[in-house]
Amino acid sequence: MSVKVMIPTPLRVYAGKRDSAEFSAATVGEALGGLTSQFAELRKHLYTEDGKLRAFVNVYLNDEDIRYLAKENTPTKDGDTISIIPSIAGGAL
Amino acid sequence: MATTTQPQTGAKPATSLSNEEILRYSRHLIMPEVGMEGQLKLKNAKVLLIGTGGLGAPLGLYLAAAGVGRLGLVDFDVVDFTNLQRQVTFGSDDVGKPKTEAARARLANLNPDIQIDTFETKLTSDNALELFKDFDVIVDGTDNFPTRYLVNDACILLGKPNVYGSIFRFEGQATVFGMPDGPCYRCLYPEPPPPGLVPSCAEGGVLGVLPGIVGSIQAMETIKLILGRGENLVGRLLLFDALAMKFRELKLRKNPNCPMCGEHRTINKLIDYYEFCGVRGEEAPGPDVQVPEITPRELKSRLDRGDDLFILDVREPHEFQICNLNGHLIPLGELPRRVHELDSSREIVAHCRSGKRSAEAVDFLRKAGFRKILNLKGGILAWSDEVDPRVPKY
Numbered sequence: 001m002s003v004k005v006m007i008p009t010p011l012r013v014y015a016g017k018r019d020s021a022e023f024s025a026a027t028v029g030e031a032l033g034g035l036t037s038q039f040a041e042l043r044k045h046l047y048t049e050d051g052k053l054r055a056f057v058n059v060y061l062n063d064e065d066i067r068y069l070a071k072e073n074t075p076t077k078d079g080d081t082i083s084i085i086p087s088i089a090g091g092a093l
Numbered sequence: 094m095a096t097t098t099q100p101q102t103g104a105k106p107a108t109s110l111s112n113e114e115i116l117r118y119s120r121h122l123i124m125p126e127v128g129m130e131g132q133l134k135l136k137n138a139k140v141l142l143i144g145t146g147g148l149g150a151p152l153g154l155y156l157a158a159a160g161v162g163r164l165g166l167v168d169f170d171v172v173d174f175t176n177l178q179r180q181v182t183f184g185s186d187d188v189g190k191p192k193t194e195a196a197r198a199r200l201a202n203l204n205p206d207i208q209i210d211t212f213e214t215k216l217t218s219d220n221a222l223e224l225f226k227d228f229d230v231i232v233d234g235t236d237n238f239p240t241r242y243l244v245n246d247a248c249i250l251l252g253k254p255n256v257y258g259s260i261f262r263f264e265g266q267a268t269v270f271g272m273p274d275g276p277c278y279r280c281l282y283p284e285p286p287p288p289g290l291v292p293s294c295a296e297g298g299v300l301g302v303l304p305g306i307v308g309s310i311q312a313m314e315t316i317k318l319i320l321g322r323g324e325n326l327v328g329r330l331l332l333f334d335a336l337a338m339k340f341r342e343l344k345l346r347k348n349p350n351c352p353m354c355g356e357h358r359t360i361n362k363l364i365d366y367y368e369f370c371g372v373r374g375e376e377a378p379g380p381d382v383q384v385p386e387i388t389p390r391e392l393k394s395r396l397d398r399g400d401d402l403f404i405l406d407v408r409e410p411h412e413f414q415i416c417n418l419n420g421h422l423i424p425l426g427e428l429p430r431r432v433h434e435l436d437s438s439r440e441i442v443a444h445c446r447s448g449k450r451s452a453e454a455v456d457f458l459r460k461a462g463f464r465k466i467l468n469l470k471g472g473i474l475a476w477s478d479e480v481d482p483r484v485p486k487y
Contacts, residue, residue, distance in 0.1 A: 009261055009264045010297070014426065041426075055282070055283045055284035056285055060343050063341075063344050064343075065344065067348075068346050083343065085266075086286065087241075087281075087285065
């Protein structure tokens with residue numbers, strides 16, 4: 001299953017400035033694993049030390065939050081898009 | 094026509110429009126989606142804008158233009174020269190003035206018929222509930238995580254919609270929180286990022302027109318909420334990528350276990366949001382990281398004396414083009430990969446623009462075993478202020 005992972009702007013600096021990357025994966029967790037293997041610096045921004053996804057980072061499979069699916073065990077199919085949505089706060093400044 | 098700084102409580106709702114108002118809003122009135130009924134709703138609406146900066150600019154302008162009867166503006170800041178790149182309510186001669194004052198003058202000129210209340214104050218847990226209670230809709234145009242959580246919580250506690258917008262560089266987000274069956278900010282982000290992890294506009298930069306677009310979207314959503322027309326962004330996170338010129342949408346679900354708006358609320362009052370966001374706590378790396386420092390004047394003396402110092406510049410190449418201290422450029426993000434370019438037997442002074450990124454670099458290098466490394470306090474900005482004013486500030 002070839003899935004595309006969209007990399008949000010604040011994290012692109014840790015992913016060689018790329019805005020997306022494709023991986024072969026059967027679940028969301030596998031795709032994210034592929035991402036953090038390729039871009040090791042991303043790991044600490046996405047995961048805590050005990051391997052949990054950080055709470056200020058949301059992961060979507062297509063348009064659905066994985067917390068409401070099967071989290072990292074959510075199965076993926078060909079052509080799916082995984083989006084990483086970190087919180088941003090810029091506005092008045 | 095009234096523009097005051099004290100909110101008028103107990104004023105009776107308007108039931109008619111003057112001939113002048115009918116003419117002013119004619120382009121609204123000739124649309125069945127607005128009509129006299131809709132325009133009266135706008136006239137009787139009370140909207141509070143938190144922040145009168147990049148997002149607040151189009152918000153204030155379009156809500157005033159639309160005839161929102163009462164606009165509140167909350168901002169404690171003064172207009173800075175660097176704001177003019179995007180905060181289009183202000184003019185060059187407003188630099189140095191309180192933002193609420195400059196915004197009020199501009200909006201009152203655009204629409205003298207509306208009431209504009211200004212609150213030149215920092216929004217805190219002590220004043221938020223009192224400030225919000227007289228308004229119908231709260232619009233979040235702030236720029237930091239503690240305030241975002243504060244605005245959210247106050248809106249949920251008071252039952253007010255929170256029209257949310259946020260930006261970073263060339264990306265934006267917009268949605269509506271705080272509606273009865275909809276999610277709140279904590280449903281989306283139960284926890285804030287540690288401080289220093291997500292740069293502010295001053296550090297990350299922002300395409301000036303981006304808050305213009307996102308703020309206009311917020312204004313549109315606010316007007317639709319008041320009119321009760323169209324489909325709003327409740328339960329929808331609108332994502333905008335300006336460079337790709339793409340809009341995407343993600344589903345925002347109400348979290349049944351949300352401590353604020355879920356079935357079993359555990360947060361019943363406003364908390365210390367700075368503590369919640371770790372701004373007062375340890376959390377490294379960040380603006381509070383403690384590293385050995387050298388001031389620009391000290392650096393200048395040592396260089397003049399002929400000391401053998403290695404200047405490490407951790408900014409980006411495009412910043413180096415603006416101005417530099419002839420340092421060896423290794424952007425912060427590349428430092429782990431390029432640390433072999435540094436000689437740990439030499440004394441190294443790391444600098445960036447303002448001293449934050451270089452503090453992270455020094456912290457990283459010390460952890461990597463470098464012993465003779467100092468952070469230039471205040472960065473190249475301080476060098477310009479204290480040593481060589483010919484170096485441009487940016």
